[in-house]
Amino acid sequence: MNSKELLSALIAFDTTSRESNLQLIEFVCDYLAKLDVSCQLIFNDERSKANLLATIGPDDRPGIVLSGHTDVVPVDGQNWTVAPFSLSEKEGRLYGRGTADMKAYIACVLAAVPALLKAPLNKPVHIALSYDEEVGCLGVRSMLSELEKRPHKPLVCIIGEPTELKPVLGHKGKLAMRCDVHGAACHSAYAPQGVNAIEHAAELIGELGRLGMELRAPELCDARFDPPFTTVQTGVINGGKALNIVPADCRFDFEIRALPAQDPWQVAKQLEQYAELQVLPKMHTVDAESSISFAELSAYPGLVTDANSEAARLVAKICGSEEFSTVAFGTEGGLFDAIGIPTVICGPGSMDQGHKPDEFVSVEQLDACDAMLARLIQTLSSH
Incomplete structure (x- = not known):
């Protein structure tokens, strides 16, 4: 044949x-x-x-x-x-x-x-x-x-x-991750009494964007690649049941496409640290059972x-x-x-x-x- x-x-x-x-x-x-x-x-x-x-x-x-x-x-x-x-x-x-x-x-x-x-x-x-x-x-x-x-x-x-x-x-290499944010639901008329998982997930996504911008620094770039820097992006997000319910859960998936000389796990660890030190304490002031977890979806060098x-x-x-x-x-x-x-x-x-x-x-x-x-x-x- x-x-x-x-x-x-x-x-x-x-x-x-x-x-x-x-x-x-x-x-x-x-x-x-x-x-x-x-x-x-x-x-x-x-x-x-x-x-x-x-x-x-x-x-x-x-x-x-x-x-x-x-x-x-x-x-x-x-x-x-x-x-x-x-x-x-x-x-x-x-x-x-x-x-x-x-x-x-x-x-x-x-x-x-x-x-x-x-x-x-x-x-x-x-x-x-x-x-x-x-x-x-x-x-x-x-x-x-x-x-x-x-x-x-x-x-x-x-x-x-x-x-x-x-x-x-x-x-480039790739690391795909999933983040689950668990808050506390309540009637939206009493929103401060709940922990809005979508809003806290949005804060984490915003931090991802900031980390991505840092990776565009000229000294971190490699002109052999297009784009010449490590990229970070959120591709999927799910959360909420109805507009009048403060959402208890939100999940988002993000990826890091890293230049070969850079470790994508460093970005993931920075986000986890930000979640632990900046986001979780605010969530815990309202509900101690609130949580944020991360899981690897896939990775290759x-x-x-x-x-x-x-x-x-x-x-x-x-x-x-x-x-x-x-x-x-x-x-x-x-x-x-x-x-x-x-x-x-x-x-x-x-x-x-x-x-x-x-x-x-x-x-x-x-x-x-x-x-x-x-x-x-x-x-x-x-x-």
Whole structure:
């Protein structure tokens, strides 16, 4: 099967993160089995989802990881003009959920397997497919634990997130948090007798904004990133029952997208300290049972790969470009890097199309990715 045929097959599986990815994983296993390539599956606790690892070439030395995530974002509420889980082609574009982010890369990797098997590889190639990347890079963690157990840690990881096949060496890290504010309800005519959870949550959100502005100081910026500073934002807030009731509860979710050199937990700790020292005492003067709690929703580290590293040089060679850049979105790259596997982001398509209705990847980009992987095979076959 060529990359377009494989992409069509992959798009047909609804692997929205809330759904199982097992049908897609079983398809890949069957495809590889027919080529005499064995797979290792690493399941979640419920065995409803799985990561896949497959190795081609010599297994007695470090090699190259070609990594991609199998899950996609929802299509709910989006105005699609084509069927999202059926590949459509029009004017050189291939439409469907996940075409850009990032099943096109997976399709090209799978299409390259016959050539990988025929080549006299001097290093192994590991195919690594994960689940639940879109909801916090969750699945890849157990796969990385498996890679760490192996006697030969991979030299390089190439993650095929859509970069228009331009090598990307860096992205920000992310920490997503939830704050629950519990106050005391009463009739709004006697508002001072209650503890208004929404108002105190608003005070905390205001402090978040202030902390975010501090992070824009020139000495904290990194011009390689856009925006060049760590960002803080509140994305979800819920609270209150009726206008004539002082609300007892309010919840808000916020995120910190941190430059790789900065620790997002420092911002979270500053907010927690502000809550404990400035907000809670005021709440307790009215009701001693009032509380504020924080919980982590998800987190992944940032990525900065040395432009002079073996990973960067390899990808520059197969891409034909030494113009490295950064991206605003996050990837699993920081997690690979954290266990000592230098990582570069490089894949077909553009994130400008990702997560949108009528998501697409161009046929030209698909062909170019096939050519890039052919150059990788040639490079790994040289002596």
